Amino acid sequence: xxxxxxxxxxxxxxxxxxxxGIEYYGNCGSDDDHVGLRNFVLGGFHxxxxxxxxxxxxxxxxxxxxxxxxxxxxxxxxxxxxxxPPCNVxxxxxxxxxxxxxxxxxxxxxxxxxxxxxxKTLKESDAEIVINSLPSGAAKASQYYAEQALVAGxxxxxxxxxxxxxxxxxxxxxxxxxxxxxxxxxxDQVGATTLHKTLLQLLSTRGVRITETYQxxxxxxxxxxxxxxxxxxxxxxxxxxxxxxxxxYPAEVVAGSTDYVDFLQNRRDSYFWISGVCFGNVPxxxxxxxxxxxxxxxxxxxxxxxxxxxxxxxxxxxxxILPICAYAFKHxxxxxxxxxxxxxxxxFITEEEG
Ligand SMILES: NC(=O)c1ccc[n+]([C@@H]2O[C@H](COP(=O)([O-])OP(=O)(O)OC[C@H]3O[C@@H](n4cnc5c(N)ncnc54)[C@H](O)[C@@H]3O)[C@@H](O)[C@H]2O)c1
Numbered sequence: 001x002x003x004x005x006x007x008x009x010x011x012x013x014x015x016x017x018x019x020x021g022i023e024y025y026g027n028c029g030s031d032d033d034h035v036g037l038r039n040f041v042l043g044g045f046h047x048x049x050x051x052x053x054x055x056x057x058x059x060x061x062x063x064x065x066x067x068x069x070x071x072x073x074x075x076x077x078x079x080x081x082x083x084x085p086p087c088n089v090x091x092x093x094x095x096x097x098x099x100x101x102x103x104x105x106x107x108x109x110x111x112x113x114x115x116x117x118x119x120k121t122l123k124e125s126d127a128e129i130v131i132n133s134l135p136s137g138a139a140k141a142s143q144y145y146a147e148q149a150l151v152a153g154x155x156x157x158x159x160x161x162x163x164x165x166x167x168x169x170x171x172x173x174x175x176x177x178x179x180x181x182x183x184x185x186x187x188d189q190v191g192a193t194t195l196h197k198t199l200l201q202l203l204s205t206r207g208v209r210i211t212e213t214y215q216x217x218x219x220x221x222x223x224x225x226x227x228x229x230x231x232x233x234x235x236x237x238x239x240x241x242x243x244x245x246x247x248x249y250p251a252e253v254v255a256g257s258t259d260y261v262d263f264l265q266n267r268r269d270s271y272f273w274i275s276g277v278c279f280g281n282v283p284x285x286x287x288x289x290x291x292x293x294x295x296x297x298x299x300x301x302x303x304x305x306x307x308x309x310x311x312x313x314x315x316x317x318x319x320x321i322l323p324i325c326a327y328a329f330k331h332x333x334x335x336x337x338x339x340x341x342x343x344x345x346x347x348f349i350t351e352e353e354g
Contacts, residue, residue, distance in 0.1 A: 004045065004310045007054035007127035007154070009118075009145040010099075010134040011062050011091055013078045013221055013266050013295035014159060014186075014302070015055070016071035018131075020081035021299040022050050038189070038300050043349045045307040052087070054125035056094040056118060056145075063093045063111035075107050075222050077265040078295045089125075092116040097141040099134060103229045104222060118145065122152035129309050131157045131302070132183075135223060137230030138162070146170060150177050155309050158183030159302065161231060161238050165320050166333045175319035180312040182305060182321050185238050185330040188297040192217055192270035193239055193330055195290055196255065197246035197338055203276060204247055208284065210276040215243065215255040217271065219294060220264030228260045238331045245335040266294045301328050308349060323348035 008015045025037055026048035034040040040047070055067050062070040068084040070091045093113045100108055122130065130149040134141050142162040149156040150173060158164045158181070165171065165183030174181040187193055196215045203210060218224070227235055236256030243255045274286040308324045325332035327345035336344065 001044070001049055003051040004049055004306055005051055005053045005126050005128050006306055007056070007122055007125060007130045008052060009056045009094065009130060009132050009141075010138075011055050011057045011059075011067065011070045011076075012133060012135070013076050013223065014133045014298050015131075016076050016078050017081065017295035017299045018302055019052055019067060019071050020084055021296070021303060022047050022052070023082040023084045025303075026050075036296075036300060037303070039304055039307075042304055042307040043311045045310065047303055050303065050306055052089060054121055054127050055089055055091045056116075056121075057091050058093060058096050058099055058108075058110050060109045060111040062091045063113050065091055067091060077221050079266070079293065081296065092118075092121055094118050095141070095144065097138065097144055099138045099141045101135065101137050101226050101229045103225045104135065107222065107225075118148040119151035122148060122154055127152070127154055128313060129155045129157060129306060131159065131306070132162075132164075133159050135226040135230075136161050136235065137226045146181075150174070150179065153177070153179065155179050155313055156181045156183075157302075157305055157309060159186035159298065161185040161234055161331065163331065165325055165329070166331050171320045171333065178316065178318045180309060180317050180321050181319065182309065182324045183329055183331070186298050186301055186305075187242075187328055187330050188292070188294075189300045190290075191292065191297055192268075192272070192290060193242050193255070195270075196243050196272060199272070199274060199286065200243065200246045201338060203274070204249075208276045208278045209249070210247060210251045210274060212252040213243070213272070213274040214253075215239070215270060215272050216258045217268055218259045218261050218264065219257070219266075219268035220261055221266045221294060223294070224257065224260040224264075224268075227257050232257060242330045242335070246338065268292050268294050304328065308345070311349065321348075
């Protein structure tokens, strides 16, 4: 089976978790324990069938280095998951554009190396999928990589909250180029949005009328710093819409990121408050805290997405692929209830060609 060849734009914590995850699970046999993975085999593909063939960043600690070293370079802060041997993939320099916010400029030095032609590098590396994992405030740079993916004939996976797979104009461009695109803003394996939606669904199916609920979080790492400066508002909109979609009736819902706490590193603490009424209009509340490590939380879902994108490409699907978007992203082109999204995705994976 030909490998699924992936390129990463942005070698931050998520890219690091993904690359280490391929190594971690790639060495597992079918009879081993695949703890932490939802699907060891998906559509016939194992984690070892995925290969990162190109990488782009701007940070001088990452550009010019082998990917196996760059994924561990500061300010990346995820815990080490696996020993990744040298992979002969050098991190290339892409254009900075809006990649660095004012806060990040105090932490990151831009590499002085020459920028490569991204589309040409993608073609030469034989990449078939570009994963956009730039900071959430890098809207222009995200669009740039979507553009380069189109030029190079690559599918596009947008894990950031910049709107691409949920934007009608971009969807049309990928349709015209006969390429699949999915996004926006990856949903974590067990993140605040999934937990919040599941709890609300559980309560509403059991007859509870939710009146008010919020979800707020604090995190460390560059992404939380960038959110604090540039994307608090957009993240609040994306998360609130996603959580609201879990309730069959209107309620007061607030969901967003609140602050950056340096010493948390890649950890994230999420706080939930749910208030409602049950039998006889009697009040009930839930007050909850979830602690996770951010980037590994994206790994399992992203591995599923990449394998599903190979299936989409083999079937010559084009434009936004709703079953993948609804299953794996907080801001798909169309919100679909959790259970329906799961079923759509499972049907998509097993559906016969044609
Ligand atoms: N669980 C999760 O971590 C999760 C979940 C959903 C969405 N996301 C999204 O994934 C994205 C990546 O998250 P992260 O934690 O890896 O962020 P990060 O800040 O650790 O990594 C971003 C990387 O992009 C690089 N970069 C900045 N500008 C660039 C440019 N112009 N060209 C190339 N590289 C550039 C940075 O140097 C850095 O290495 C974010 O948008 C985040 O919102 C993450």
